[in-house]
Amino acid sequence: MRNKLLPGLIHRLPQNAMSRTMGKITASKFSRLAIQRYIRHYKIDTSIVEKPVKEYHTLKEFFTRRLKPGTRPIAQGADVVASPVDGTISHLGDICEGTLIQAKGKSYSVAELLGGCAHEAERYYGGKFITIYLSPRDYHRIHMPVTGDLMGYSYLPGRLYPVNQLGVEHVDRLFARNERLVTYIRTDHQGAVAVVKVGALFVGSVKVVYNTATTNIKHAQQMEGPIKGTPRYEKGAELGWFEFGSTVILLFESGQVEWAPGVEAGASLLMGQKLATIPATS
16 A cells, blocks of 8 residues: 555655755754664764764765775776766766656656757657666765866756656656756767756755855756856766766767676766767767
């Protein structure tokens, strides 16, 4: 009975308001009392955390923690793509007829994911995608998977369905319906790359380092445009962060990447590890 009720319930929840409330709670000074319990529950390795735990004043501060330098080595090579986050691969594969796989029997289009922008979507037809889920225990900073120029961004308001197994299996077109913050990158070797940061239930917001764009704000409207100065970021540089768990989707152009050995659905990733390479024929 529980499994039958939950899918219907998640459609009726005031997801955005609940997530904003969670953001306020985790940013309050009282949330500091929950940090040690959070660490124990999710078995977080504090030996690699940038600062001593006692120096984090709120649960949100700890959740968005950085790691000690060198903890996540970045895969070297101009032809190598690095994982942008710690997480678990939900799905990956070819973008066939402009379609990505969400779960068995469920799919959605690149154009929907990118907010109906057909021009941007067509870049990735015939290319590849990978969906990486970040659980509450994971490190939640997002990094550059490649070296490249930041060309533009899109903020796409929407719902905040959970992006765990329950949401993925029961909500059609989940990743195209939830809030997204997309960063478009132009590279020297891997063509165009889109980094899609997907909001979720209880994600207070998604932040980026290159401007003030953020998600889950009241009366939000779609925003998009170039990134001032077209800054060049190196592979492994910090791009943004999640305030609680969510999902990152990477899009690659046709013929630009081949997955590295062991990169498959269900596999765990660490930020910086080798994700893909440019095929010899590119």
